[in-house]
Amino acid sequence: MRRYLVLRALQALGVVAFITTLSFMVVHLAPGDPIGSSLQGPNVTEAIRQHWRAEYGLDRPVSEQYVRWVRLVAHGDLGFSFSQRRPVRDVFADAIPRTLLLSGMALLLSFAFGIAVGVLQAEQPNGSRDRWLGRVLLLLYSVPDFWLALMVLLLFSLRLRLFPPGGLHDAVLYDYMTPPQQLLDSLKHLVLPVLTLTVLSSAVVARHQRGELVSVLSSDWMRTALAKGLSWRAAVRRHAFRNALLPTITIFFANIAVFASGSIFVEKVFSWPGMGYVTVTAVAARDYPLVTAGVLFMSVIVVTGALVADLVMAAADPRIRLR
């Protein structure tokens, strides 16, 4: 087990190193640079830009910059964001909790909802309920996230005017609200992005859960459970569910990773300033330190998530535990 852990950790480290190196190179090789995109006043001469490039070491070869960046990161310093004019660490300190709030709610809701739908379907495989839910899920499963986000925005915000179109809270009135009103306002702003994310990923979860359950329902021990005198529902809940849940646990943790790094399109469409939004904006501004730190953050989360999923799986399944 220890050997396995060490191997997996090394593997994870390698993946993170590879991804960050690649992204560092790609960002630096792309045309434009942070100085060019941020210092653009009519009075700014090329000489001034060159001065700042030299100041930040941006005139150095990419390899030298890379080594310097790795050294900084190793010391826990993520650098300074050009576009936001403050340390990357501070940018993250603001963005991560927002992403966690949005994604956390969507993650929990989509698993609760997706598993429930999967169980509803699996109770009578190929029955009419299963078939209809299956069609709807397939549709949601295939819809691109940015498109659904835009449609949700159009319908609920522009057409029905039920919820605000985006942002963390009301830009003008928030400061004049009482705390309960502020809370309500924040919740209202959460509804649409959470809804979009939940709908999208519960389709994935439900399809998965239904498939696992159905394959498990026809197993012999399910028949044994019924022959013991359990009702069909009790047998599904006690016996089938636990078996079918094991693979779902894996995708739950795999999803934590995806969610923690923020849904880029959904955050962008709803102007939710979380990790996804910040990273995309940083790319547009050629904000090297912010982009590379963002990619580093995401790759660490994804790799850790996968590792945790494996370990949880091992803890939940006695057959894996022993090996």
Added chain:
Amino acid sequence: MTPPLLEIETLHTSFSTEAGIARAVDGVSFQLHAGETLGVVGESGCGKSVTALSILRLVRPPGRIEAGSAIRFEGTNLLALAERDMQHVRGNRIAMVFQEPMTALNPVFTVGDQIAEVARIHAGASRRSAAAKAVEMLALVGIPDPAQRATEYPHQLSGGMRQRVVIAMALVMNPALIIADEPTTALDVTIQAQILELLADLTRRLGTSVLLITHDLGVVAENCSRVIVMYAGEVVEESTTVELFAHAHHPYTEGLLGAMPRVGRGAERLATIPGTVPAPTAWPVGCRFRERCAFAWDRCAKDHPPLYQLGSGHQSRCHLAEEPNRRAHPHTPLAAASGVASA
């Protein structure tokens, strides 16, 4: 005479499939008396397992038990019971031992938990007393160190041990009837004998009746007082075991006996029955064994034979009962002559 413990009357269980309606069990009737071990023999697809599942009403859609069937157990028609009352019968009054101990146990629960679950469902036992009951049951079925074994998972036990666990699970509530569906088919030969002996010993001690489903006539000979032979969804012969081995009447039964290896018969090739069972979606008119039978004549193609009474509880679904002299002139069965197995 006391009423039978289990009485099955014209049981019809069918499955709707793409190819049509498969009449897997097509009018099966038999009785089982208290304390008796009744064997049900037949090859794969003859409807014996579906009969077993029908008794517990565990046939899942697209399968269904058709109207007009009756399964009377301890005087109650199980088919008329509400599902809730049926759950009270399952695992409590009628328990089942399945064929495949590798897969019959849930891999993510300890064997102790799985045995205890029966006591918790039917006796409303507390967690602790159910766990104690599980250990007691494991000891009863001869598992050494039962307290330790109860905390283990199915994959940690051998096949024979697992089947003992399944038997322990079936016996928790001391049921009146145990349905054992090929309980030893998946096991090594040496373990088979042990398991059958255990089952026979325990059920004798507890006075449990057994419906023993098997394709192995040797198992029947050793364990059952009476036998039912099934073919193509029907009972084709019923008699005491002694009578069956001495005077099998139905040509199919004769074929089964001929296909049995016997000690002292030398290295001759075992006899086989040519052809295969017809498709349950289209049972032939007349006798269903006709194409594979060496005695079949024109009447067998027209009249579906009833179960003829041969006296002293011996019945056979063969027109030879009325025209015994035809037995003198066997011919090559249709299925063997045409060289094609009827689908």
